[in-house]
Amino acid sequence: VLILLISISSFVPHFETRGSAKEKAIQFYRSCMDTQRIESQGNQLLKDLINQVGGWNITGIGKAKDFNETLQILMGRYNTFPFFRVHVGPSPSDPKTNVIQIHTQNQSIDGWVNGWSDLLLVICSYVLQVLRVYLSYLEKLGNLLGGLQDGPPHSFSLTLSFISNLQRVITPLQERRQRGMLFFRTTIRELQEKAPAIDWLSCLQAVFHPIPMNLSQPIAVHDMDYLRGMSQIIEEWHKERVPHIYMIVCLVGNLSPALDSRFQDARQELSKILYGKMESKVVISIFSHFSFSASSWQVAPWAVHSYYSIRHHMVVFPAGMFRSPFFHVEFPSAVNFGAIGVFMAHELLHVFYDYMRPGGCPTCNSSMLQKSIDCLVEQYESFGFKVNGTSTLLENTADTGGLAIAYQAYKNWLKKHKQEEYLPKIGLSQDQLFYLSFAHVMNSRLSSLDTDPHSPLPLRVYGPISNNQDFVKHFHCPRRSPMNPDSKCHIW
Ligand SMILES: [Zn+2]
Structure with a gap:
């Protein structure tokens, strides 16, 4: 949540990014505690940001951004990774060397957390449902996000089927494990050939700025089949701008914890609906996804599920155990x-x-x-x-x-x-x-x-x-x- 708040603070005008780390922390704290201001800004900041990255509009009217340009902004500035995650971590063959790694969602070798990549669909439809609840609320206020006639609600169903298509190309962990495909060493150049929809060099440069990077940069990929399939799906759906809407859904989902109380209320309302329907375990995992996505732990400290993370080469026993x-x-x-x-x-x-x-x-x-x-x-x-x-x-x-x-x-x-x-x-x-x-x-x-x-x-x-x-x-x-x-x- 902290990182999300930092991201959102970067487009709050009164948030000063200069100064020592301590000064920044104090400023950051103050800007988070200034609930009056957060409330008075309402959804204007989010609307501005959505417009900045190309808008909701599925017909492409207005200043539509290039797909890759939007993706770079999301990954580089707003800690939002709609299609794949990127991190630097020890190589399994040589734990002393770090390598850039690209994977689908949070992946680890143990059961409960392993279910997460499969929960991708649940998590994203959760975001969509939050938006639906919020949008219907805003509609009542006559203040639809983005204010477009053919805006989000119609494109949501398309976005949902897009997500389920993405979901389908994820290779099950067991299968990758058996085929020895958990770590596939490659370079940015090769990846560009296999998954051309993404401008890999620019995306990675945006994430790791200002570290210099070139096409020969060695990287490790956790699910090459997924990246290949993902690239095809993006190309297939590109015309209707569905990948773009999906990216914005992810951005809103990522930033909404830092928005005004109406967003929080919408989330709470939805969680009530979800609690009624689903096993609490699944709900907890969804919420911990939102709260812990920026930390290195994949479960909440109070969880009772230990796991081994291949990615971090680390065995985790949460305090709850x-x-x-x-x-x-x-x-x-x-x-x-x-x-x-x-x-x-x-x-x-x-x-x-x-x-x-x-x-x-x-x-x-x-x-x-x-x-x-x-x-x-x-x-x-x-x-x-x-x-x-x-x-x-x-x-x-x-x-x-x-x-x-x-x-x-x-x-x-x-x-x-x-x-x-x-x-x-x-x-x-x-x-x-x-x-x-x-x-x-x-x-x-x-x-x-x-x-x-x-x-x-x-x-x-x-x-x-x-x-x-x-x-x-x-x-x-x-x-x-x-x-x-x-x-x-x-x-x-
Ligand atoms: Zn196990």
Whole structure:
């Protein structure tokens, strides 16, 4: 929100951009707190800005800007990235070197956040709905944004189908992972040939100004198929100026948190509608998208979803996970290791996802590795939940391995500390408590979205324990009983 406010402040006339960082911060704070002025300016500033970048008008009357020129202004000055995101981050093969990276939306390897690229449609239609609510409100005031007869409402339905077309060319994460296409090294010149609708050099220059850049600049692309498809779609829809309207929808969505209270009211009104209809989890993810798009975290601090971000090469445990039932200082360690310990091991295993793809581990015994992979794929498909063992493989590996590693870590902890709390009257050993805690937190999670790369929840407990020799031992499962099958699979 801060960055968004900064962006909007850059076209507020009284906002001074000179001075020390501290002075700027004070000025910025004052300009945000000056609600009277914000209210009195109303939507004039937004209207001016929309006109500056070419207007809503779908017929192209007026000073229509060139598509790429508008895109550059949005990316360079207003932190708005309608088609793809750009950042500089460590290269996965050499974490010490940074490289410019281009990707679709927030992408990470773990399930919940992974669903985001698939939520693109939901997020953008959310923006459209906000605009609809706001526009109908303004219509009542006889003050339509832009004041054009063939303005936004009619072009919204076109824009929605444009978004769903874009959505369709995103390559699912699992597929890119399997094809080893998560990081495709290329240059601006090559990218220009493959996705010609975008003026890549000018766009990247606008984002990274004043750093010099030329066509030979090496870059990494996260989903080349998407960029190619996106370029075609932009060209197909270009005539009707739909890509342009879409860009402005994104801009308005990005800036609206900093606008006057009517915009906030419209958002609130809409959130009420959305809360009524959707699972709160989805809504929370939409709102955190708006509030956290400028920060390096992809989830809110209070979230209970840890993840591994390939992009930042970073495992994230939000503060929300350091409380019951995941963790508590007064819980027996068996409970903590069985809960947050398993999630930590799970996320850390994702860091090594590369070893699993063909040729990803030159020093491994490849036939052994392939046997273990086949074993896991077959096993998860045999549980009878209509699971695709291949597309859930990485998660199943991390689930099975995470449980085993957290148990090992607990045993190591016991050796060092020797003292462990017992829960009175529960009649469970420490080892049993560890496994019970694991099953408890796993099943207390919210049910998954359709796009979740994890197995269904029962399998996230059932799979790892039926592959775990220690579980079988501590719960005295007879041989070939449901949780003690003869064939046990694991990679880590
Ligand atoms: Zn995972």
